[in-house]
Amino acid sequence: MSELSLGEEMHALCRELFPICRSLTGEGFRQSMRMLQARFAPLQMHEVASGTQAFDWTVPPEWNPRAAWIETPDGRRICDFAEHNLHLLGYSEAVDAELSLEDLQPHLHSLPDQPDAIPYVTSYYSRRWGFCIRHRDREVLQPGRYRVHVDATLAPGVLNYGDALIHGDSDREVLISSYLCHPSMANNELSGPVVSLFLARWLAALPRRRYSYRLVIVPETIGAIVYLSRHLAELRERVVAGFVVTCVGDDRAYSYLPSRRGGTLADRAALHVLGHLAPDFKRYSFLNRGSDERQYCSPGVDLPVASMMRSKYGCYPEYHTSLDDLEVVTPSGLAGGFEALQRAIQCIEMNEVLTGTQLCEPQLGKRGLYPTLSTKVSARQVEALMNLLAYCDGSEDLLAVAERIGQPLWQLGDTIEALKTHGLLRPC
Numbered sequence: 135m136s137e138l139s140l141g142e143e144m145h146a147l148c149r150e151l152f153p154i155c156r157s158l159t160g161e162g163f164r165q166s167m168r169m170l171q172a173r174f175a176p177l178q179m180h181e182v183a184s185g186t187q188a189f190d191w192t193v194p195p196e197w198n199p200r201a202a203w204i205e206t207p208d209g210r211r212i213c214d215f216a217e218h219n220l221h222l223l224g225y226s227e228a229v230d231a232e233l234s235l236e237d238l239q240p241h242l243h244s245l246p247d248q249p250d251a252i253p254y255v256t257s258y259y260s261r262r263w264g265f266c267i268r269h270r271d272r273e274v275l276q277p278g279r280y281r282v283h284v285d286a287t288l289a290p291g292v293l294n295y296g297d298a299l300i301h302g303d304s305d306r307e308v309l310i311s312s313y314l315c316h317p318s319m320a321n322n323e324l325s326g327p328v329v330s331l332f333l334a335r336w337l338a339a340l341p342r343r344r345y346s347y348r349l350v351i352v353p354e355t356i357g358a359i360v361y362l363s364r365h366l367a368e369l370r371e372r373v374v375a376g377f378v379v380t381c382v383g384d385d386r387a388y389s390y391l392p393s394r395r396g397g398t399l400a401d402r403a404a405l406h407v408l409g410h411l412a413p414d415f416k417r418y419s420f421l422n423r424g425s426d427e428r429q430y431c432s433p434g435v436d437l438p439v440a441s442m443m444r445s446k447y448g449c450y451p452e453y454h455t456s457l458d459d460l461e462v463v464t465p466s467g468l469a470g471g472f473e474a475l476q477r478a479i480q481c482i483e484m485n486e487v488l489t490g491t492q493l494c495e496p497q498l499g500k501r502g503l504y505p506t507l508s509t510k511v512s513a514r515q516v517e518a519l520m521n522l523l524a525y526c527d528g529s530e531d532l533l534a535v536a537e538r539i540g541q542p543l544w545q546l547g548d549t550i551e552a553l554k555t556h557g558l559l560r561p562c
Contacts, residue, residue, distance in 0.1 A: 141465030181292035196291025207278030223264035224256030244269035251455035302343030309376030315353035325383025375400035376439035382471025383463035388412035398438030489528035
């Protein structure tokens with residue numbers, strides 16, 4: 135499949151998922167998860183009852199909104215949940231009341247500096263009701279009596295999450311984690327789980343995998359905490375690298391956010407890939423964290439998890455508003471996010487420590503490794519081969535060697551295999 139057609143296929147799935155109102159819990163999450171399961175059968179959905187303790191947190195009640203709107207004094211409906219699900223404050227409790235504009239205003243949320251945007255606002259752990267409104271619409275509200283109506287249930291139920299394990303030659307794992315808990319937003323919500331799903335499909339189709347791969351799709355924060363509370367021991371034992379996949383769908387930038395201490399295999403693979411794929415990528419600190427790396431890298435958990443993104447959450451103007459739509463996320467943007475993570479995984483798969491078997495430079499010609507016709511292309515190939523032989527001395531892994539010689543590791547696979555086949559390189 136070409137990069138463009140892959141991007142178009144991912145974008146089509148984003149379009150299908152976009153209208154659904156997702157949250158930490160509820161039917162919107164389950165409906166979205168079932169759509170992902172239909173495209174990747176190994177993905178299993180699990181449930182955890184409301185009130186379940188997970189470390190210092192408690193699983194919240196389940197929220198299921200059905201309808202919400204405000205009726206103006208002249209009988210018009212505004213802030214209609216049916217028109218855009220961001221109009222309803224996330225986790226808003228039910229209400230059916232009439233009140234003055236003065237009393238309504240504290241329940242309205244808008245962005246004066248983005249008057250055409252509906253903000254994304256939630257109240258997961260404090261009961262209230264509210265609406266989100268374009269500021270230009272808020273400014274023209276007239277005095278009078280307003281009817282507010284929210285038809286929603288907030289009651290004991292379940293929190294859902296999904297996971298799948300793709301087995302490799304080793305039970306050592308690479309973690310791919312994303313979240314599925316935001317309503318109609320594209321880059322900050324749908325790009326992550328969609329790209330993660332397509333990575334899982336690509337991995338499952340490989341004829342062989344060195345590592346096993348764990349796909350995890352959770353509601354952000356509480357879902358990761360719940361997952362860790364159930365799987366921490368095995369994750370600590372098995373995970374060698376991991377990525378939180380979020381904001382991987384726009385065309386404007388590539389970004390990197392490290393693990394808490396940096397220097398892990400995931401960090402090194404991400405920096406190596408982005409250094410070649412997008413040398414002008416934006417490098418952030420763990421102090422700029424904001425997604426589930428907060429849980430995976432927290433003290434006492436300390437999984438080797440980093441993030442490779444396009445435009446990072448909180449760093450593009452459409453973030454957490456209705457402007458984060460399917461024009462912000464593009465087929466080429468999704469394809470670029472997929473490629474960056476795919477290359478990082480390829481580097482992790484290839485990475486090992488090798489050493490040469492000959493003293494001095496080996497004679498390549500008698501092994502058919504030296505081109506009989508000298509061109510610029512063949513000269514570059516020989517240079518890469520000779521540099522590999524010069525630096526593979528058992529003291530560094532292939533990621534470090536590739537960095538030293540300025541070559542993308544994923545492009546050296548055939549050369550490395552040829553040197554192994556001819557007995558010029560061997561694992562330490």
